Amino acid sequence: MNRTVKSAIGVVLTAIMLFPVYWMINVSFTSDTDMRDDPPHLFPLHGTLEGYRAVLDQQLPYLSNSLLVALGTVAVTLLLAAPAGYSLARLRPRGGGVLSFVLLVAQMIPGIIMAMGFYAIYLRLGVLNSTAGLILADSTIAVPFGVLIFTAFMSGIPGELTAAARIDGASALRTFWSVILPLSRNAVITVSLFAFLWAWSDFVFATTLDGGGTQQPITLGIYHYIGNNNQQWNAIMATAVVASIPATLLLIVAQRYVAAGVTAGAVKD
C-alpha cells in the first residue's frame, strides 16, 4: 500500500469518526421546518441562525457560570496538586507512598456516588446550587490526576538545580516557588487544561448539586432544552456546538499537552 492510499484511508476513517460532530453542526443550522424532513438534509442549504440566536438569548448566563466554575476548578486543583506533587516528588515524606496509592484509588470512585455524599453534606450546610459548591465538587475529578502529573513531572527535574538553590540557603518553599514551579510549566498547562475541560463538561455534579437556582452551568442548559416538550433541535445542537468550543480550542492550541495527559494517567504514572 503506498502512502497516498494510506492517507486517503486515514481521511475516510476520520470522516466516519467525526460524522456525529458534523451532524451536530449541520442540525444546529437546520431550520425548524426542515428539521423533520425525510430523508434529513445532509447540508444546511437553507440554513438558519435561529438556533444560535436562541443561544444568545437564553444560554449566556449558563455559559458564564460554566466559565467561572471551570476557572475556579483550575485554581483549586493547581493550589492543591502542585505543592503535593512537589512534596511527593522531591521531599520524600514518610507515608508518601500510601498517599499516592490513596489518590490513585480516589480516581476510581464513581462520580455519582461522590455526588450523593456531597448532596447530603451540601443540603445540611445550605450550599446547594452555589458556584463555590460546584467548584469544590468538580475539583475532586481533577485533583488526584493533578497530583499524579505534578509528581511525575517534578521527579524528572534535575537535582542539581534544587541543590544549587539549597546551597544558596533557599527554604523548601522558596525552592518550590522560584525553581520547581517555573520549570514545571508543561505540567501546569496539562493539569489546568484537563481540570478546565472536566469542570466545563461535568454533568453528574451539576445535576445533583446545582440543579436549581440561577448559577447553573451550560451542561444543564442543554439538559433543560432536551427536557422541553417542544424540543428545538437546532437550538439544542447550537448550544452543543458552543459548549464544544473550549474542547476544540484546546485541541488546536495545546494538542501535545492533551495527548500527554491522556497517556500520563494510564501508562507512565
Next chain:
Amino acid sequence: MTHPTTTRVPAHGPVPRAGTRPRNTEQWTAWAFLAPIGVYLVAFYAYPLYRNLDLSLRNYTVRSFVQGDAPFTGADNYRTILDDPTFWPAVWHTAVFTGVSLLFQFTFGMALAVFFRQHFRLSATLRALFLVPWLLPLIVSASTWSWMLNSDSGIINAALRPLGLDAVNWLTSPTWSLVSVTIANIWIGIPFNLVVVYSGLQAIPAEIYEAAALDGATPWSTFWRITFPLLRPVSAITLLLGLIYTLKVFDIIWIMTKGGPADASMTLATWSYRLSFGNLLPAFGPGAAVGNLLIIVAMIFGLLYVRTQRKALR
C-alpha cells in the same frame, strides 16, 4: 519512578539550622506541603463517602434527610435493593454495557493505533482529530447521538432505509435502547484506547519490526507474533482503566434513555441516581446502597489495575 537526583543532595549540607535534627525538619517540611491535600482528601473524599455509607445504613425520608435523625436500620437498604426486581437486570445491563463497550473500544482503538503507526502524510493531524469525541462534553455527545438515533427523523434510520432495513426504535424500544447507549459509549471511548495503545506501540523498538521484515513476515503475522504480545502490559492497563471508567458511566445513559424504556438500559449507576434523585419521592438509603455496591466492584478492579501497573513497571 525513583528520585535518583534528590538523593545526591547531602542531608547534612550547609543548611544553617544547628540544633534541630535535620531528618525531622525535612519530614515536617514535606508534610507541610502535603497538608492541604491531606485535609482536602478527608473533607472531600472521605467525608462524602462516609456520609454515603451512613445514608445506606439508615432509613431516610425527605424529612429526616434534612433533620438528620433517621433511625439506624443496618443492612435493610441492602436487602431492599437485592430483592428489588430491578437489581439483577441492572447488574446484567452493567456487565453487558461494560463488556461490549470495552471489546469494541479496544479492538477499534488497537486497529487504528496500528494503522496510524505507519507514518503517512496527515497521520499526526488525523490522529489528533480522533481525540475530538473524547474531549467533547458527554452531554454534547449524548444529545447528538439521541437525535441521530431518533426513530422518525434520525439520520441512522434514514441511512438504513436504502439498505432495505426497517426503521428501528433505537431509544424507545426495550430491545434496542441498551444497544444504542453502548454504541454511543463505544464512539466516545475509541480515542482513549487509540492514544494509549499508540503510545505503547511507540515503545516497541523499530529494530524488531525490521528484523521481522527481513525474515519475510507478513503484516498479519507481524501483528499477532510481535505487536500483540509486546503490547500485553499496555493492553491490560488500558482495559482495566477502561473497565473502571465504563462501570461508572452515568451521563450518557441517563441523557439518552434515562435507563428506560422499562429499565431496559438501566445500569447500577443510573439506578443509583434514579433511586436518590430521579423520583418524586427520593429513596436515599437504597440509592446509596446501590452506589456502595458499585464502589466495591470498582475497587476490586481498581486494585487489580494498581497491581498490573506495578508489574508492568518492573
